[in-house]
Amino acid sequence: MRITIAALFAAVLVGCGQKHDDHAAKGEKPPDAAGGHAHGGGEHAGHKAALTVLDLQTRDGLKAGTAAKLRFTVPDAGGKPVTAFAVAHDAKVHFILIRQGLDTFAHLHPEVDPATGELSAEYTFPKGGVYHLFADYQEPGGMPMTATARVEVGGDAPPAAGLKADVPGLLAGEMVAARVSVGGAKAGSEAKVRFEVLDGDKPATDLEAYMGAMGHLVVVSADGKQYVHAHPDEKSEAKNVVTFGAAFPSPGVYKGWGQFKRGGQVRVVPFVVRVP
Known part of the structure; x- marks a missing residue:
């Protein structure tokens, strides 16, 4: 085909x-x-x-x-x-x-x-x-x-769950958790997407470089029309904190996926944000 x-x-x-x-x-x-x-x-x-x-x-x-x-x-x-x-x-x-x-x-x-x-x-x-x-x-x-x-x-296509904003908050990912916040989220302006990656209730200080960076961030609008792939700031406030800059082109609901590497494995932390 x-x-x-x-x-x-x-x-x-x-x-x-x-x-x-x-x-x-x-x-x-x-x-x-x-x-x-x-x-x-x-x-x-x-x-x-x-x-x-x-x-x-x-x-x-x-x-x-x-x-x-x-x-x-x-x-x-x-x-x-x-x-x-x-x-x-x-x-x-x-x-x-x-x-x-x-x-x-x-x-x-x-x-x-x-x-x-x-x-x-x-x-x-x-x-x-x-x-x-x-x-x-x-x-x-x-x-x-x-x-x-x-x-x-083709194949079984169950409907996806509705998107509900969950930041700021403590979010569970794939065998990892993170406190995620999106500061200054406004259509047409750059926002700061901050991940505080945790190992249980303690800071995860063993993050490894993944594809040349300490993390990757992908953000897509609910309708799939807006797409952002960002890499983090080079300076970090702590070993377990990774911050990205991302501009949301228009108001609406967006879902993001932060990717981080620990113990040789890439872990994903998803989040949902509503941009005014």
Whole structure:
């Protein structure tokens, strides 16, 4: 099966650190969406959206519970597949998969065929339904970009639970907990997303670098149209505190996933915030 989907490349101001290069994206049709890729610092920079097409190929229909190898390419300005990718945070491409309803999240790093530009990643979708796909990448000497698409997965597709704001608060993640707060959340302004990672009731002081940073943050709006992928501030107030800067383009409900590495394992702490 071959699916050709329109994708949007863009950038907005997100993140805090040295310089923030941001992206925005949506699925099959160009949305009025925005998102970001943040890289520590104080100066912010963005670029205008550019329309392109993401070509996703699968040999068989995608089905929940069945391992699939996703294959896709990203076209350059001339319409040919990009074959050269710059390494950003220890990977050439960061591939994010989120089910509609925002109850399923995955962060993969596809293999790249340098001859054809084909990207491939193996994944078993845990549930059926529509998934938003986001591929963050950068051509050598170019700006960070996000290619995005949507794909439907067969199989049992239970409805996702409704989203309810839970920050500030003590939140449980995958074998980890964190006190999470979002300071200054306002549409069009940069907010501070702060994680105080805990080991039981004590500070988790053994955080390890994950893909070149002490954490990763992905935030998506409830409708899947707004997307942010940020990396943390370089300076931290404590060993177990990781802070990100993120700009929410419009009011509404957003869900975020903070990723942290402990004991060689990546742990995820989700949260939900309502932005006025």
